[in-house]
Amino acid sequence: QKEVEQNSGPLSVPEGAIASLNCTYSDRVSQSFFWYRQYSGKSPELIMSIYSNGDKEDGRFTAQLNKASQYVSLLIRDSQPSDSATYLCAVGYSSASKIIFGSGTRLSIRP
Amino acid sequence: EAEVAQSPRYKITEKSQAVAFWCDPISGHATLYWYRQILGQGPELLVQFQDESVVDDSQLPKDRFSAERLKGVDSTLKIQPAELGDSAMYLCASSTGTSFHTDTQYFGPGTRLTVL
Numbered sequence: 001q002k003e004v005e006q007n008s009g010p011l012s013v014p015e016g017a018i019a020s021l022n023c024t025y026s027d028r029v030s031q032s033f034f035w036y037r038q039y040s041g042k043s044p045e046l047i048m049s050i051y052s053n054g055d056k057e058d059g060r061f062t063a064q065l066n067k068a069s070q071y072v073s074l075l076i077r078d079s080q081p082s083d084s085a086t087y088l089c090a091v092g093y094s095s096a097s098k099i100i101f102g103s104g105t106r107l108s109i110r111p
Numbered sequence: 112e113a114e115v116a117q118s119p120r121y122k123i124t125e126k127s128q129a130v131a132f133w134c135d136p137i138s139g140h141a142t143l144y145w146y147r148q149i150l151g152q153g154p155e156l157l158v159q160f161q162d163e164s165v166v167d168d169s170q171l172p173k174d175r176f177s178a179e180r181l182k183g184v185d186s187t188l189k190i191q192p193a194e195l196g197d198s199a200m201y202l203c204a205s206s207t208g209t210s211f212h213t214d215t216q217y218f219g220p221g222t223r224l225t226v227l
Binding site for chain 1: 151152153154155156159167200202211212213214215216217218219220221223
């Protein structure tokens with residue numbers, strides 16, 4: 001079982017709609033969760049971090065964490081073409097004292 | 112805004128040659144990471160430094176890869192000899208070093224390596 005799992009996509013969403021990206025993880029005691037955006041050929045850039053159960057909002061982005069279900073998601077409201085990128089989920093494993101990245105979900109916003 | 116610096120941005124080499132990558136982390140960041148990212152995959156940790164000490168190099172192919180951070184600031188990653196399968200993006204990241212599994216990591220622009 002992969003430690004951090006994401007659907008590779010591509011996920012195609014019409015412009016203006018809500019894009020929903022999902023991530024599951026295997027270590028129940030994980031404490032930190034990150035979403036990075038990566039444009040093709042570029043390096044990852046941090047969008048949001050979340051540490052507690054519930055929702056965290058930042059502009060058009062909302063991160064949702066459910067530790068009981070070992071599930072973290074990222075919602076992007078009013079999707080724009082500039083949101084087309086690969087979104088990487090990263091999870092901090094206290095047992096390994098490291099952050100582990102998923103393989104990413106490719107998101108495409110169609111006009 | 113402080114950034115992680117990397118050079119070169121692109122490197123093309125022939126197999127069996129030696130290559131070296133350089134990284135300068137955000138000032139004051141104690142932890143430095145080297146990742147390898149193959150197209151279509153997530154970043155894979157190669158080596159992690161806390162100041163000048165190696166914290167984790169379990170995934171570093173030590174027969175051909177080496178990394179150092181002699182003064183606890185900038186770092187060099189070397190591959191000798193390069194193989195075709197080493198073609199990838201090599202990313203450097205840094206963090207404050209307060210907690211390895213909760214610190215936010217900030218990435219440099221990466222070095223795209225192509226081995227012919």
